Amino acid sequence: MLFAYILRRMVWAVPLLFAVSLIAFALISAPPGDYITSFAATLSQSGDIVDQARLDALRERYGLDQPFIVQYFQWITGVVQGDFGISFEWQQPVGQLIWERMALSVTLALSTLVFTWAVALPIGIYSAVRKYSIGDYIFTTIGFIGLATPNFLFALVLMYVAVAYFGADVSGLFSQQYQDAPWSFAKLVDLAKHIWIPVVILGTSATASLVRVMRANLLDELHRPYVTTARAKGLSEWRLILKYPVRIAINPFVSTIGWAFPQLISGAVITAFVLSLPTAGPLMLQALLAQDMYLAGAFILLLCCLSVVGMLVSDILLAVIDPRIRFR
Amino acid sequence: MSTTDMNTKANTTVLEIKNLSTEFVSKRGPFRAVDDVSLELHAGKTLCVVGESGSGKSVMSRSILQIVDPPGRVCGGEVLLHRHRTARGMGEEETIDLLKLNPKSSAIRNLRGRDIAMIFQEPMSSLSPVHRIGDQVGEAIRLHERVSKKEARERTLELLRKVEIPRPEKAIDQFPFEFSGGMRQRAMIAMALACNPTVLIADEPTTALDVTIQAEILDLIRSIQKESDMAVLFITHDMGVVAEIADEIAVMRFGKVVETGDVYEIFENPKHPYTQRLLNSVRELDRPSERRLAMREKRPVGEPCLVSDGVRKVFGASKSWFKKEVSGGLVAVNDAYLELRTGENLGIVGESGSGKTTLGRCLQRVHDVTSGHILYTNASGQELDLAPMSEGELAQPWRDIRTVFQDPFSSLNPRMTIGQIISEPLIVEGKLSGSQIRERVYELLELVGLPASAFMRYPHAFSGGQRQRVSIARAIAPNPRIIIADEATSALDVSLRTQILDLLLDLQERLDLSFILISHDIAVIRYFCDRIAVMYRGRIVETGDTEEVCTTPKHEYTQSLLSAVPVADPRVRGQKQRVRYHEAT
Numbered sequence: 001m002l003f004a005y006i007l008r009r010m011v012w013a014v015p016l017l018f019a020v021s022l023i024a025f026a027l028i029s030a031p032p033g034d035y036i037t038s039f040a041a042t043l044s045q046s047g048d049i050v051d052q053a054r055l056d057a058l059r060e061r062y063g064l065d066q067p068f069i070v071q072y073f074q075w076i077t078g079v080v081q082g083d084f085g086i087s088f089e090w091q092q093p094v095g096q097l098i099w100e101r102m103a104l105s106v107t108l109a110l111s112t113l114v115f116t117w118a119v120a121l122p123i124g125i126y127s128a129v130r131k132y133s134i135g136d137y138i139f140t141t142i143g144f145i146g147l148a149t150p151n152f153l154f155a156l157v158l159m160y161v162a163v164a165y166f167g168a169d170v171s172g173l174f175s176q177q178y179q180d181a182p183w184s185f186a187k188l189v190d191l192a193k194h195i196w197i198p199v200v201i202l203g204t205s206a207t208a209s210l211v212r213v214m215r216a217n218l219l220d221e222l223h224r225p226y227v228t229t230a231r232a233k234g235l236s237e238w239r240l241i242l243k244y245p246v247r248i249a250i251n252p253f254v255s256t257i258g259w260a261f262p263q264l265i266s267g268a269v270i271t272a273f274v275l276s277l278p279t280a281g282p283l284m285l286q287a288l289l290a291q292d293m294y295l296a297g298a299f300i301l302l303l304c305c306l307s308v309v310g311m312l313v314s315d316i317l318l319a320v321i322d323p324r325i326r327f328r
Numbered sequence: 329m330s331t332t333d334m335n336t337k338a339n340t341t342v343l344e345i346k347n348l349s350t351e352f353v354s355k356r357g358p359f360r361a362v363d364d365v366s367l368e369l370h371a372g373k374t375l376c377v378v379g380e381s382g383s384g385k386s387v388m389s390r391s392i393l394q395i396v397d398p399p400g401r402v403c404g405g406e407v408l409l410h411r412h413r414t415a416r417g418m419g420e421e422e423t424i425d426l427l428k429l430n431p432k433s434s435a436i437r438n439l440r441g442r443d444i445a446m447i448f449q450e451p452m453s454s455l456s457p458v459h460r461i462g463d464q465v466g467e468a469i470r471l472h473e474r475v476s477k478k479e480a481r482e483r484t485l486e487l488l489r490k491v492e493i494p495r496p497e498k499a500i501d502q503f504p505f506e507f508s509g510g511m512r513q514r515a516m517i518a519m520a521l522a523c524n525p526t527v528l529i530a531d532e533p534t535t536a537l538d539v540t541i542q543a544e545i546l547d548l549i550r551s552i553q554k555e556s557d558m559a560v561l562f563i564t565h566d567m568g569v570v571a572e573i574a575d576e577i578a579v580m581r582f583g584k585v586v587e588t589g590d591v592y593e594i595f596e597n598p599k600h601p602y603t604q605r606l607l608n609s610v611r612e613l614d615r616p617s618e619r620r621l622a623m624r625e626k627r628p629v630g631e632p633c634l635v636s637d638g639v640r641k642v643f644g645a646s647k648s649w650f651k652k653e654v655s656g657g658l659v660a661v662n663d664a665y666l667e668l669r670t671g672e673n674l675g676i677v678g679e680s681g682s683g684k685t686t687l688g689r690c691l692q693r694v695h696d697v698t699s700g701h702i703l704y705t706n707a708s709g710q711e712l713d714l715a716p717m718s719e720g721e722l723a724q725p726w727r728d729i730r731t732v733f734q735d736p737f738s739s740l741n742p743r744m745t746i747g748q749i750i751s752e753p754l755i756v757e758g759k760l761s762g763s764q765i766r767e768r769v770y771e772l773l774e775l776v777g778l779p780a781s782a783f784m785r786y787p788h789a790f791s792g793g794q795r796q797r798v799s800i801a802r803a804i805a806p807n808p809r810i811i812i813a814d815e816a817t818s819a820l821d822v823s824l825r826t827q828i829l830d831l832l833l834d835l836q837e838r839l840d841l842s843f844i845l846i847s848h849d850i851a852v853i854r855y856f857c858d859r860i861a862v863m864y865r866g867r868i869v870e871t872g873d874t875e876e877v878c879t880t881p882k883h884e885y886t887q888s889l890l891s892a893v894p895v896a897d898p899r900v901r902g903q904k905q906r907v908r909y910h911e912a913t
Contacts, residue, residue, distance in 0.1 A: 223397055225454040231395045233468045233519070234440035237432055244456050322458050323503045 005319050005326055013312055020304040021079070025072045028288075028297045034064050035088045035291045075297065085294035089287070094298045098280065102302055104173060105280040108202070108268070109261060111195055115203040116210060116260075121253070123207075124214025125246060128222060139211065146208035155201045155274045162197065172276050173198075198275055202268055206260060210253065217252055221245035247321070254317045261310035340413050342559050343369040343392075343444070343527050348405035348427075350384075350391045361387040361400065363583035369527060369559040371413070376562045376570045376591075378606070379580035380821040381792070385563045388580070389529050392561075393440050394431040402427055409443060414526040415557075416443065442472040445520035449532040451512035455504040461488075461515050462500035468522035487518040491548060509680070510541035514548070521552060528553075529561045534569065538679035538848065543892040543906060546573055565821065567610040568894030571595060572901055579603045591898045609823040610896045613851040616875065619833055620673070620856065629858065630670035632705070633842060634691060634729070634810055639664045639700035639715075641683075641690050660686040662866040663700070668810065671836070673843040675857030675874065677850060679889070683866040684846045688812045691844065692729045693722055704729070707809065727757060730803040734815035736795035740787040746773075746798055747783035753805045772801040775838075776831060793824040797831065804835060812844045817852055829856045850893050854878055862886045885909045 036059050040050045059065050063074060078085055084094035123143075127136045172179075173194045178187045221227070222245050230240040269281035280299060287295040319326045350362035361384045369375055379385045390396045392407050407426040429436040445468075448454040455464060465487060466480040475483070481500070488496035491514040504512055513533060520528060530549065534542035550573060553560055564570060570577060574591040579600065587600040598604045641661040660683045668674045678684040689695045691702060693714040702714040704725055714725055730753075733739040740749055747769055754765045770780055776797040787795055796816065803811055813832065817825040829852065835841060847853050853860055853874065860877050862870040862885065870883040881887045888909035 225448055225450055226456045228390070228395060228397070229446075229448060229454045229516075229519075230456075232393060232440055232446040234437045234442060234471050235467070236434070236437060244459075247458055248456070324457055324505055 002319060002326055006316055009312055009315055013308055016308055017305060020308060021076055021301055022072065024300040024304055025075060025297055026068075028293045028300060029068060029071070031291065034059070035293060036064060038291045039088070075294070079298075079301065084298040087287070087292055087295040089290050089292045089295070094295050097283070097295065098298055098302070101278060101280045101283055104278060105268075106306075107191075108173075108195065108198055108277070108279060111199045112202045112206070113257070113260060115199050116206045119203070120207045120210035120214060121250075124211045124253075125218060125241070127211065127215040128218035128249075129241060131219065143208035143211050146204040149205070151201055151205060151268075152270045152274045154204065155198075155271050158197060158201060159275070173278060198268070198271060198277060201271055201275075210256065213256070214249065214253055217249035218245055221249045251318060251322055254321060255314050257314040257317070258307065258311040261306050339373075340371040341368050342371050342410055342413055343561075344406070344408040344410070345369075345388075345392065346406040346408065348388065348391055348407065349403050350387050350396060351401055351403045353399045353401060358403075361583050362391055364405075365580075365583075365585050366405075367561075367578055367585065367588070369561055370575075371526075371559050372553065372557045373575040374553065374560040374562055374573050375576045375578060376564060376574035377578045377580055378564060378567065378570055380565055380606075380823065382582075383580040384583035385580045386531055389446070389531050389561060389563055392426065392529065393444055393446065394426065394429070394436060395440070409439065409527075411443065411526075414443070415524070416526065438472065441468050441520075441525070442523040443525055444527040444529065445523070445525035446529045446531065447513070447516045447520050447533045449535050451509055451516055451536065452504075454516060455512060457503065457505055460501055460503055461507070464504075465500075465515065465519045465522060468519050472523050483522070484518075487521060488515070490521070490552070491515070491518045493518070509537050510544065513537060513541075513545055517545070517548065517552075521556075524556055525558060527559045527561065529563075531563045532565070533562075535564070535566070539850075539894075540679065540888060540892040540908075542569070543894070546894075549573070566894070567607065567822070567896040571896045571898045572894040574898070579606070595896075595898050605823060607896070609826055610851075612826055613822070613855050614896070615854060617829070617833065617855045619830065620858070623833065623837055624858065627671055629672040632667040632703075633670045634668040634705075634844075635701075635703040636664050636666040636687070636691055637701040637703060639687070639690050639702060640698045641686055641695060642698045659866050661690060664863075664866075664868050666691075666861055666868060666871070668842055668844055670809075670842050671840065672859065673836070673845060673857045675853035675860040676844065676846045676863060677848065677853050677860060677889070678863035679848060681865075682863040684863045685814055687863070688731070688814050688844060688846050692731060692812055693717065693725065694731075727753075727806040728808050729810045729812065730806070730808040732796070732799045732803045732811060732813045732816045734818050736792050736799060736819060737787075739799055740795055742787055745784055745786055746778075746790075749787070749798060750801045750805055753802060757806050768805070769801075772805055775804070775835065776801045792820050793827065796820060796824075796828055800828075800831065800835070804839060804841075807839070808841070810842045810844070812846070814846045815848070816845070818847065818849065825852060826855070832856070850878065850890065862889065 036055050039058075040055055043050050056065075063071060066074075075085060082095065084098070086092070087094050087097055090097060123139050127139050130136055173191055174187065175190050175194075178190045181187055222241075224245065227240065227245055230244050231237075235243070268277075268279065269285055271277075272279050272281040280302075284296060284299040286292075287299065345365060345367040348362055348365045349360060351358040351360055353359075363384070365384075365388055367375065367377075377385045377388070387396055387400060390400075391402045394402060396402065405427060409424045409426060411422040411424060412420060424439070426436060426439065429439075455461075462481065462484050466477075466484040469475060469480045469483050470477075484500055485496050488499055493499050493511055493514050499507075499511075499515075504515070507515065516533075528549075533549075534545050537545065546569065549560065549562075552558065562569075562573060571591070576588065577591055577594045578585050578588045579594070579602065580586070581602050587594065587598065587603050594603060595607065598607055639661055640659070640663055642657040642659050644657045662683075664687055666674070666676075666687070676684045676687065686695065690697050693702060697715045700715060703711055704714050705711050706725070706728065712725065714722065717725070744752075747766075750769045750772055751765045754760055754768060760768065769783065773780055773782055778794065778797050778801070782790070782794075782798075787798070790798065796819075799816075811832075816832075817828050820828060832843060833856070836843065843856075845853060845856055857874050859872065860874045861868050862877065862883065864885045870877060870881065870886050872882075877886060878890065881890055884907070888907040891905065891907045
């Protein structure tokens with residue numbers, strides 16, 4: 001039953017991914033002009049004389065004079081074979097440029113997600129069970145502050161504190177000596193030393209909202225008849241809360257993975273700038289500004305894929321947790 | 329004589345409740361939900377606690393095990409469990425005062441579910457939807473006894489077999505939502521019986537079930553009680569059920585016990601005026617209203633005004649894109665032929681899922697009809713077929729045919745004042761000016777017996793019965809000719825049911841209305857309806873004069889339905905032969 005459900009969801013993901021790729025390509029070709037236009041603008045700004053014939057030749061070389069649908073098909077056939085095209089600006093294959101950055105982004109997003117869950121779940125449960133207790137008020141207040149503080153501001157504050165009081169090296173994800181070094185265990189340890197700052201920064205606001213979600217959900221479930229039934233059975237208070245209402249209140253919590261994933265990556269752009277993280281965000285922003293369409297397209301497509309995968313993962317988790325979904 | 333009988337004769341008191349009080353603390357000060365209640369439970373006997381909603385009977389039962397939800401708090405009294413008198417006792421004197429134990433202590437947790445077990449009203453929501461039946465039942469065993477997982481599973485299977493759940497090997501790994509209501513309640517009972525409790529507290533265990541299933545569950549409880557000599561505290565508002573199973577009765581009102589006694593004594597010789605009134609309203613219901621009979625003498629029933637001719641309604645059918653045929657789906661109403669005559673009250677009776685509500689909605693053409701005709705004769709005598717009509721054409725018929733719904737709590741918008749609620753259909757109609765509408769609403773309020781001051785107030789300020797009056801006022805606002813009352817009295821206490829039905833009769837006389845009353849409650853139909861249609865699985869299996877059908881039912885299903893209805897007289901207990909109906913497949 002469960003296997004069939006997962007298979008069905010996977011099959012559905014395929015047309016969804018196709019539609020998403022089309023939209024991604026349409027979006028990056030939507031702004032007026034193309035890379036050549038912005039290239040010409042840069043050239044004329046620096047005083048060079050722009051030769052129209054040369055621009056047209058360039059346009060033809062990159063296939064930019066073709067109609068939209070032809071361009072899309074050239075692009076997508078490449079993508080399917082693993083070739084994301086050439087970045088105009090960097091004059092390098094897109095694949096080379098993005099993989100490491102994407103991998104770091106995903107690592108950062110995953111660590112943040114784990115951090116968020118590990119903090120939000122117990123606090124949410126505590127706040128609901130001890131509603132209006134001092135602990136609840138304290139967590140609620142901290143939560144609202146976390147929710148209201150812009151990430152980049154919090155990043156600046158945390159950086160200042162880390163540097164001024166702990167003398168820690170806070171910018172980037174690696175120390176100087178590992179910057180361009182090949183992957184090794186020591187580099188991994190170094191990454192772990194650096195990654196906690198962005199994780200805490202990115203995690204706080206998500207944690208705050210998840211605590212609220214968990215608290216509200218659990219409050220709805222705590223007075224349901226099945227809780228009374230379990231109590232009448234003789235279960236101890238904490239065991240019954242963890243076994244019954246939490247299990248049901250966690251549903252909407254799990255659904256948040258779907259959107260938390262892409263949000264963590266695209267929402268992290270400003271923080272990534274502030275902390276000068278070598279992740280995907282800053283590069284994507286630059287590519288969009290320069291109308292470097294293949295590079296930007298690859299990023300947007302990967303982000304969309306991440307959302308689709310995130311949704312898939314959360315749907316499968318939901319089905320594992322809640323049999324009612326499985327059987328429909 | 330068996331040991332069970334001996335114990336029953338000996339009248340062993342196993343649980344004593346002395347001066348129990350429970351308070352709900354709010355900002356306006358404490359409210360006593362249970363006030364100085366003293367009761368005794370005897371081994372092998374059933375004590376029925378009767379009372380209307382809000383009488384504190386449920387809170388009282390929860391106070392025994394100290395599982396009242398906050399802000400409720402047990403504030404006085406004693407609950408003595410005489411453990412030495414039960415099978416679990418070690419021979420020496422062992423009396424535990426449950427109220428002295430900390431509600432979170434392991435001492436009271438060990439007694440919960442082992443010595444005293446509970447079953448609840450809503451079998452749907454009282455079981456966790458995401459845990460398997462076997463897990464939930466087996467948990468009760470593993471909590472109180474040191475047994476291996478395998479052993480617990482064996483015992484669970486045995487319990488499921490005992491409560492007559494078919495194919496227990498499969499059922500044990502199923503989820504509650506795969507079960508019907510009756511099966512869920514059986515699983516609840518299995519869970520309660522897991523550790524052979526001395527006392528079983530059953531809080532309205534059959535209220536949410538159909539009568540035929542109710543009869544089976546009552547049988548089950550009774551047979552288990554006989555086997556194990558369990559004392560049962562049975563909470564209900566249904567006098568029929570009380571007459572069926574009680575040995576002793578306690579009547580509760582406003583948190584106090586007003587009368588206790590032997591079942592025969594209370595039914596034949598009630599002392600407290602409240603008990604008398606309660607019994608009267610039950611007895612009044614089970615026969616035709618004299619008022620209605622008198623009304624029919626004066627003004628006989630006329631020609632058919634709403635006819636359902638071969639109406640069929642299929643839900644979730646997948647229509648093929650190319651062909652016009654319909655396949656699959658759930659047939660909710662199957663070729664229903666029914667006619668309502670002017671000035672008549674027609675009852676549609678059936679169990680849950682029989683399609684009675686769907687038929688009602690089809691008749692009003694709120695639902696589309698898959699096939700068939702709905703012939704409505706309007707005020708000018710013209711016959712219209714409502715089935716193929718578009719929304720625009722239905723505007724007038726919708727004013728003529730109106731509905732009163734079951735739940736007076738959720739069918740009124742809590743953010744609208746009573747005045748706004750009642751005037752809404754008039755505003756939609758758009759015939760009257762603002763001040764005329766206001767006048768009409770005051771007139772309607774008076775008609776349904778509500779004070780004019782209700783106009784500016786919100787629904788939450790009113791009781792269930794008063795809210796149902798508001799629903800009725802809203803229904804009759806645009807001068808309808810037909811009212812479809814869908815379980816309009818089911819959510820109300822017995823004493824209020826007759827009041828609402830009398831109000832409907834009153835309106836019928838004044839406003840020349842015809843009624844369709846949809847109900848699962850035969851007593852209500854018998855009181856109110858001239859004719860009755862019995863529905864079973866989407867089909868109308870029998871129609872006829874109410875008294876005729878009730879006294880000499882022809883179809884086997886009607887017979888089984890009637891035989892399952894508990895009669896509010898303990899003397900006829902066990903004399904009625906129950907007929908079970910199984911559809912030939």
